[in-house]
Amino acid sequence: MHTVGAAGVEIPALGFGTWQLKGAECEKMVTAALGAGFRHIDTAEMYDNEEAVGRGLKAAKLPRDEVFLTSKVWSSNLRDGQLQHAAEVSLKRLGLDYFDLYLIHWPSNDTSTREAIGALNEVRTRGLARAVGVANFPVKLIEEAVEASEAPLATNQVEYHPYLSQAPVLDACRRHGLSLTAYCPLARGKMVDDTVIGEIAEIHGRTPAQVTLRWLIQQDGVIAIPKTGNPDRLEENLGAADFTLTDEEMSRISALTQPDGRIVRMSGEPEWDT
Ligand SMILES: NC(=O)c1ccc[n+]([C@@H]2O[C@H](COP(=O)([O-])OP(=O)(O)OC[C@H]3O[C@@H](n4cnc5c(N)ncnc54)[C@H](OP(=O)(O)O)[C@@H]3O)[C@@H](O)[C@H]2O)c1
Numbered sequence: 001m002h003t004v005g006a007a008g009v010e011i012p013a014l015g016f017g018t019w020q021l022k023g024a025e026c027e028k029m030v031t032a033a034l035g036a037g038f039r040h041i042d043t044a045e046m047y048d049n050e051e052a053v054g055r056g057l058k059a060a061k062l063p064r065d066e067v068f069l070t071s072k073v074w075s076s077n078l079r080d081g082q083l084q085h086a087a088e089v090s091l092k093r094l095g096l097d098y099f100d101l102y103l104i105h106w107p108s109n110d111t112s113t114r115e116a117i118g119a120l121n122e123v124r125t126r127g128l129a130r131a132v133g134v135a136n137f138p139v140k141l142i143e144e145a146v147e148a149s150e151a152p153l154a155t156n157q158v159e160y161h162p163y164l165s166q167a168p169v170l171d172a173c174r175r176h177g178l179s180l181t182a183y184c185p186l187a188r189g190k191m192v193d194d195t196v197i198g199e200i201a202e203i204h205g206r207t208p209a210q211v212t213l214r215w216l217i218q219q220d221g222v223i224a225i226p227k228t229g230n231p232d233r234l235e236e237n238l239g240a241a242d243f244t245l246t247d248e249e250m251s252r253i254s255a256l257t258q259p260d261g262r263i264v265r266m267s268g269e270p271e272w273d274t
Helices: 023-036 050-060 082-094 113-125 139-148 167-175 187-193 195-204 208-217 232-242 247-254
Strands: 003-006 009-012 040-042 068-073 099-104 129-135 155-159 179-183 222-224
Touching: 009 068, 009 099, 023 040, 023 050, 023 232, 050 068, 050 082, 068 082, 082 099, 082 113, 099 113, 099 155, 113 129, 113 139, 129 139, 139 167, 155 167, 167 179, 187 195, 187 208, 195 208, 195 247, 208 222, 208 232, 208 247
Parallel strands: 040 068, 068 099, 099 129, 129 155, 155 179, 179 222
Antiparallel strands: 003 009
């Protein structure tokens, strides 16, 4: 599988999402994902599963430097001092010495971007994270974060799938050297019932999930982190890495965007670009 280089780290283009996986199921699925070939795992302090993710990693018995682990600090912990403490506690739960990538999970209306990004940079300079970045940042906040950050930012993790265009955000990420990590890459499973995706899948002898994930990771600088609790779907999702869509198919899928395609909504969310 190809990697996406940003801020000095190489991020595997497909990662395994763990939101909603908990306890023994999470542990088992993380080990199974690594066994199937995933080398990138996505968690967060808010998912309440970091201990289980850590146990799953340990059980897979891979050298630490072969796995790319991302976690995120929740938006109520962004003050200087609080954020660094939250990072230490997350690492302890994971049983790790460092994150490969540590992200601000959501911007906060209470803490300035400058303060949060300063604290995030300290996590990196103290060696607790190889790289740092943000999530759910619209263009205006990306510009603020890039301006405030001493270290280059590696990614902006946002909702992205064929029903939600992220053209302005992707453009800003590329301009500033960030990758874009697509969460909800399968639109929480909705993409597998789409007629156009189904037609293209049939042409390639692939599944709709593979075509959707392929559309994402075939775009320059884009990473996708599908979640599944079904071990049989791990290899299927990894299969997105080894075929190619034509330019015309890429455009047909891009045209599926919908004005109300956004799934994840939060109270106090920033003003989105699309
Ligand atoms: N930064 C943020 O604010 C944020 C927000 C949301 C999510 N995330 C991250 O992004 C990850 C992915 O997002 P998500 O979990 O919300 O949505 P998703 O990956 O788009 O969709 C997951 C859903 O798709 C189904 N699915 C997975 N593979 C499939 C396949 N091959 N065929 C058919 N259905 C399939 C899963 O069902 P089964 O489990 O039954 O297979 C599950 O219901 C999360 O786990 C989390 O790590 C980040």
